[in-house]
Amino acid sequence: MLNTDTSLSLLSLLQLCDSNFPTGAFSHSFGLETYIQDDKVMSKQTFSEWLQVYLQEQLVYTDGLACRLTYEALEEGKLETIWALDRKICVQNQAAETREGNKRMAERMLYLGTELYSSPTLALYRERIRDKECWGHSSIVFAWITHHLKIPKSVAIISYLYASVASLIQNGVRAIPLGQTEGQRLFQELQAPLIHAVEQINGLDPEDLGITSPGLELSQMRHERLGYRLFMS
């Protein structure tokens, strides 16, 4: 027998992570397209390697940790911590397109979030972005909505990572291209790395925020100057 409250929050979480949830993630490759054009990502195997490095070396220390820290700040009612985090996670990103991409996704998610749920503090974040007091990051918005929905913290983090990886796989399947089944198999193979990533995120020191790795960042920068582009980042 399903408990109604649990079912409701599960359904809301599924809605939030659904690729139909219009955040615009399908327009951003976060540097993947550079690797595809350089013929470095061209198969399921090479795509899998890139995804794991992207998850392990970037998502964990940026989006993942920001998601956790936002959630914890909300639990403690410390909005000032979130405003500082917003600043840090945005200026941490040295690639202008990726920074813009995360901002656009945050704005879309915030628009939907404030339309669908009544969270006065979430509305406040939206106002601060409008007034240019905050920049906007998708991981912060995601943590906010899941906290509002009373989704447990670790579930919120793994869901964020899942949604990020899901849209990247979709984008990779289109752009490399790969077969749909290969994409799904890849997704399944990423389950263990995703679980590991959450364990790691939960064990990080807040000082670890924003650690990034040179190659990923450089490819995100180089994307700006690719000759033709399917993606905005």
Add this chain to the structure above:
Amino acid sequence: MAELTGFLRIEARKHREKSIASEIYSQGAWKVNPPIYLDSSGQPCLYMVSLGGGYAGGDRYKAEIRLSEQAELLLTTLSSNKIFRSRGKPVIQEIDIYLARGSVLEYLPDNTIAYQDAHYEQSTVIRMESGATLIYTDLITPGWAPDGSVFRYDTLKLRTEIYLDDHLVVFDHIRLCPGAQNIQGIGLLEGYTHYGSMIVIGQQATPEFLDKLHESLDVGQSQVRLGLSMLMIPGFTLRILAFSTQAIESVFQSCHRMIREEWFEKQPISFRKY
């Protein structure tokens, strides 16, 4: 303050037509050579010198650098920053920089060489007033281990925070741990061995300037992999992966030359160390 291996305090100010090093204080294993004027522009150049010949486990170095209004300073080192065995006892270098309105700091130290079992943590905090100009570089070279292999260092952590009028505008946090990462793999060093980074902040750092710089650096060349992008404020970051220290230095020089010529109508400089 815990016991420091070396401490430096440098202050530069504008005095009539030129800038002068108005204070140089050094303690312990770090010192600064007397200022040298490399050209007739009135901008002094200071060379920082590590007396120990390198950093060893547990060493802590700290420097405070302050430029008052309109002061201009070139700051470099006399030789490479060598990090020796320090696994478990990290070498720490902290630099705090303050740049007042209209000042110009060109900070181009030599490379950091990380030898076997090196653990190095560098933290740089730069506070700028608007109208100041900053050129800041980092260059990481892997040191050869006795068995001839590279990438035997333990951890390198470079953390840079830049504030403009008290707002955080750059937060850069690079970490390389060859033991825990596939260091030459995709997403990390991409098969390269050396890493360089240049952060430039100044009113003249426009997207148009960046386009021009990009063209002049000939990004198509295969010996280096370059990335350039604008910051949230007038300024940009340049990242380089390469196979040699010289290849990165040569990109730094091209970039430095273009900034000096176009923004300040100054001649290119050579630090003449060798």
